[in-house]
Amino acid sequence: MQAIAVRRGEDHPTIIEKPRPDPGEGEALVRTLRVGIDGTDHEVISGSHGGYPQGADHLVLGHEAVGVVEEPGDTDHDVGDIVVPTVRRPPGESNKYFERGQPDMAPDGEYFECGIIGTHGFMSEYFTAPGKYLIEVPESLAELGFLIEPISISEKAFEHAYASRSAFEWDPESAMVLGNGSLGLLTLAMAIHTEPFDRTYCLGRRDRPDPTIDIIETLGATYVDSRETPVDEVPAAHEGMDFIYEATGYPPHAFQTIDALAPNGVGALLGVPDPWEFEIDGGALHEEFVLHNKALIGSVNSNIDHFDAAVDTLDALPDWLCDDLVTGVYGLSELHRAFEDGDDVIKTAIEF
Amino acid sequence: MQAIAVRRGEDHPTIIEKPRPDPGEGEALVRTLRVGIDGTDHEVISGSHGGYPQGADHLVLGHEAVGVVEEPGDTDHDVGDIVVPTVRRPPGESNKYFERGQPDMAPDGEYFECGIIGTHGFMSEYFTAPGKYLIEVPESLAELGFLIEPISISEKAFEHAYASRSAFEWDPESAMVLGNGSLGLLTLAMAIHTEPFDRTYCLGRRDRPDPTIDIIETLGATYVDSRETPVDEVPAAHEGMDFIYEATGYPPHAFQTIDALAPNGVGALLGVPDPWEFEIDGGALHEEFVLHNKALIGSVNSNIDHFDAAVDTLDALPDWLCDDLVTGVYGLSELHRAFEDGDDVIKTAIEF
Numbered sequence: 001m002q003a004i005a006v007r008r009g010e011d012h013p014t015i016i017e018k019p020r021p022d023p024g025e026g027e028a029l030v031r032t033l034r035v036g037i038d039g040t041d042h043e044v045i046s047g048s049h050g051g052y053p054q055g056a057d058h059l060v061l062g063h064e065a066v067g068v069v070e071e072p073g074d075t076d077h078d079v080g081d082i083v084v085p086t087v088r089r090p091p092g093e094s095n096k097y098f099e100r101g102q103p104d105m106a107p108d109g110e111y112f113e114c115g116i117i118g119t120h121g122f123m124s125e126y127f128t129a130p131g132k133y134l135i136e137v138p139e140s141l142a143e144l145g146f147l148i149e150p151i152s153i154s155e156k157a158f159e160h161a162y163a164s165r166s167a168f169e170w171d172p173e174s175a176m177v178l179g180n181g182s183l184g185l186l187t188l189a190m191a192i193h194t195e196p197f198d199r200t201y202c203l204g205r206r207d208r209p210d211p212t213i214d215i216i217e218t219l220g221a222t223y224v225d226s227r228e229t230p231v232d233e234v235p236a237a238h239e240g241m242d243f244i245y246e247a248t249g250y251p252p253h254a255f256q257t258i259d260a261l262a263p264n265g266v267g268a269l270l271g272v273p274d275p276w277e278f279e280i281d282g283g284a285l286h287e288e289f290v291l292h293n294k295a296l297i298g299s300v301n302s303n304i305d306h307f308d309a310a311v312d313t314l315d316a317l318p319d320w321l322c323d324d325l326v327t328g329v330y331g332l333s334e335l336h337r338a339f340e341d342g343d344d345v346i347k348t349a350i351e352f
Numbered sequence: 353m354q355a356i357a358v359r360r361g362e363d364h365p366t367i368i369e370k371p372r373p374d375p376g377e378g379e380a381l382v383r384t385l386r387v388g389i390d391g392t393d394h395e396v397i398s399g400s401h402g403g404y405p406q407g408a409d410h411l412v413l414g415h416e417a418v419g420v421v422e423e424p425g426d427t428d429h430d431v432g433d434i435v436v437p438t439v440r441r442p443p444g445e446s447n448k449y450f451e452r453g454q455p456d457m458a459p460d461g462e463y464f465e466c467g468i469i470g471t472h473g474f475m476s477e478y479f480t481a482p483g484k485y486l487i488e489v490p491e492s493l494a495e496l497g498f499l500i501e502p503i504s505i506s507e508k509a510f511e512h513a514y515a516s517r518s519a520f521e522w523d524p525e526s527a528m529v530l531g532n533g534s535l536g537l538l539t540l541a542m543a544i545h546t547e548p549f550d551r552t553y554c555l556g557r558r559d560r561p562d563p564t565i566d567i568i569e570t571l572g573a574t575y576v577d578s579r580e581t582p583v584d585e586v587p588a589a590h591e592g593m594d595f596i597y598e599a600t601g602y603p604p605h606a607f608q609t610i611d612a613l614a615p616n617g618v619g620a621l622l623g624v625p626d627p628w629e630f631e632i633d634g635g636a637l638h639e640e641f642v643l644h645n646k647a648l649i650g651s652v653n654s655n656i657d658h659f660d661a662a663v664d665t666l667d668a669l670p671d672w673l674c675d676d677l678v679t680g681v682y683g684l685s686e687l688h689r690a691f692e693d694g695d696d697v698i699k700t701a702i703e704f
Contacts, residue, residue, distance in 0.1 A: 107614075295516060
């Protein structure tokens, strides 16, 4: 079968031939329908994040997949079920995080991530997965099911952020998403359609006309241009935010978020930047953190409960949004286009 | 009656004469027994924190009090009840934070704090307070009741920190308190006697012999000298911490905490520093925050539930601890000694 992989020593995706995998005990064979591409894939390809399976000369890419069960084996699934795989797998031996159903809380070294670190991803005509790591989704979501994994990431971030505010009566009204990439736009849509916010904002650094600004405004949110309004000036220009979701990976934003929050607000950090030293007014930020009961939470990956919630969320999002968000679905013959970046590209997927 | 106040334009406490207050509707008259002194009092005296009641030429100090009800008025209290007052009061009109019983979550301008900002404190022979802001405590705690307010501060910090970890199965084992002042030592004792930690640490910058190191080690915790082991090197020297409580007000600690936490750990920030610019590796800290699901929460003040919990906590702490912690209880004639600082001073109180 054909697969899309990055080879050791290379920094671009390549189509390779691999044997079709045989499902082991407790595993199903899944025929891949589509696999989404995100910033993590680009980081894996460039070598700045992730790592190859032990002894392998390549890593099959892809962690945002939707497929159809071809051979259910001894799993609870049936032939023809539409399924989305979760991303983390035990690194050999299982551990308490997997046994609890919370592999998203496992630290470094206690997990592999399909298509990212330690084990192959889903960008191949077929893949196998333990039945318990396959989420069944309605047939109506077969085409867009590759959006369930990124939505699940934000389901977790919302859940952890709200938990941090659960010791008191919190009545959030305003939310801002930092970043107008596909994850930022999906999360903005979630904040509007499935979360409790009255007023929403999305930060970017683009000139009009721009398709992401169009989506932001059609959703009913306010576009904030970070070149005019730095994150820590957002309260003066607009209002303090009860909730901030950082999806830029730009580390000054992580710290400016403290000032941009309203009293009792919470910021969820999702970006994974490289080291970068810079100056902050640590005294003022520390004081602001304390005197206004603010919170920051870091959030990575997601577990099965978040995938299940993401299925309902995707179903609740307006059709036009996904149409506008998914700017390209490409076959293997147009591989390079699927990985291209540009202001007119929001979200792409590979179709098998 | 006599009261201890700071006068506008001065930077030291003075004994003044004031009329004994008359309790209004819903208020009780309380005869003051003892009032503790903490870092906030020193900040108020120096003018770096807090503010005078409108139109007043002085501020009566003191927010850590215990007293006995002298005139219960129309409150639910009885003559002779031992009571501890909460600290926040509505600034004129009430607001939703007070109505919810969560004035600790009110932002700037929506509260006064007795003895700190906007309204007089408890360092006088008598004070009045609405009955609902007076916590009844057992007679056995009459002498040490002034420790209930600082313990309530940590009850809130623990509650908010745990809430931030409530979206997953968290099994904290290690805790570190940054700061060996009286609040740090009380919190360390709480971490050992009433919280779920197996291993505890306390950070200071003192040479032995030192009475705070003696307390740390008698409690069974490990003393960490920050001159030898900076906060962000604690995981290498000891272990990553599931919980960190920052009570130093030293802003680099707020950010070093991110590195000092174990995966899935939470840091509670309590210090209130002045502005101070310095450099951080914001990229590395941002990445660490995200990839290990860490959390930071700021926490200030406390509400009635935290005071109630603090009564039980104080009752559960060993007698020797409070004996060693309270290094001086002084009458008005020794006022200056009560406000003196030094390596042999841990916690002092004024006795009326």
